[in-house]
Amino acid sequence: MRANDPSERAAKRREAVLKHLLDGEESERSVSVDSVAGALEIRRSRAALLLAELATVGWVCPRGETWRLTDDGRKVALEIVRRHRLLETWMARETGRPAEDWHRAARSAGARWDHGETNQLADRLGNPRFDPHGDPIPTREGDLRGAPRVSMAEWPEGLEAVIGHLEDEPETIYREMVRAGLHPGMGIRGLQRVADGSMEFTGEGRRIQIPATWLTMIHLEKSEPLLDPAVRRLSDRPIGSVSIVRELSPACVGAERSRLLDLGLVPGTEIRCEFASPFGTPRSYWIRGTMIGLRREQAERVLVLPQEGGAE
Known part of the structure; x- marks a missing residue:
């Protein structure tokens, strides 16, 4: 089947609808024709047609103005979500991507995977419980358990938090949120609402403003222990400054993380x-007696504590 085959595109959209319905169950959010159209970024008429097609095979059913998964549809959706989240984890x-x-690469590759290959990948990864976004990964038995989610829109102002999902x-x-520097594990301080409905907070030494349209897409968890307000990203430190590595960002994973650790960027350096x-x-940074060049995107992954004695 060719990558641009219309039948493959249609299959991916049907899978995306099932995933959206399961996401709705997870977050206790109603799913409608409009929400499907918004999630898939398609016309409302196309969303209605996709739901009708899935209803014909017995995987979804209407309930008033909303839609839900049938028992058979939930089994299919769980397998789709399990495969997708495992691929994202891999x-x-x-891969260093x-x-x-x-998300897009996992959705594309997933259409060519079967149940056995999904389980083999899970074993290879050590059967992880959560994907890189903080979503729970269904077990091979179909169990899907995640902690209750609280969106940024619902979080009390001023209360410290960590992005959980x-x-x-x-x-x-999602791409805009990543470009803004948001990631699971990011600490949040000084959260406050702005007059236009957006919210502001300090994260990793930066003051960040979140549009109102993003607030329900960011889920927070309590921060224990409390966050250190002095933490900064290495990329934000000026020329001549001295810092001590606190940790690598939780967003730094896989080959990228191994590379930075190999360069000596461990806590206390x-x-x-x-x-x-x-x-x-x-x-160029002086690290453990060696001059090392880091790209900005690499330095952004290093969280540090500023030290006296350097330029500020």
């Missing part, structure tokens, strides 16, 4: 930012 750990590409659909918004190229990146 991509995060082993950027986070904004995981980012919704990856609609995909365009002192780093001095020496100079930058004429284009600003890469920058």
Whole structure:
């Protein structure tokens, strides 16, 4: 089957609808024709047709203005979601692809995987419980358990938190969230609502504003222990500054994480930012007696504590 085969595109859309319905069950959110159209970024008429097709095979059924999975449909949806989240986990750990590409690549590759291959991948990965977005991965028995979610829209202002999960659909918004530097495991301080309905917070030393349309797509968890307000990203430290590595960002996984650890970027390591190229990146850092160049996207993955004695 060709990658652009219309039948394959239709199959992917049907799978996306089933996944959206299961996501609705997870978050206790009603699923409608409009929500399907929004999640898949398609016309309302097309969303209605997809739901009707799935109802014909007995996988979904209407309930007033909303739709839900049947028992058979839930089994199919769980297998789709299990495969998709395992593939995203594999991509995060082993391919080095950027986070904004995981969802689309997993959806494309997943259409060619069967049940046995999915279980083999799970065994290879050590049967992980959660994917890189913080979503629970269904077990091979079909068990799907995740902690109750609280969106940023519902979170009390001023209460410290950690991002536990980012919704990856609609995909365009997910990509924007990744570009804004958001990721599961990111600590949040000073959360406050702005007059236009957006919210602001400090994360990894940066003040970030979140549009109102993103708030229900970001889920937060309590931060224990409390966050250290001094933590910064290495990429934000000025030339001549001295820092101590606190940790690598939770968003740094797989080959990228191994590479930075091999360079000596472990907790407690002192780093001095020496100079930058004429284009600003890469920058040269003095690390464990060696001058090492890091691209900006690499330095963003290193969380540090500023030290006295360097330029600020």
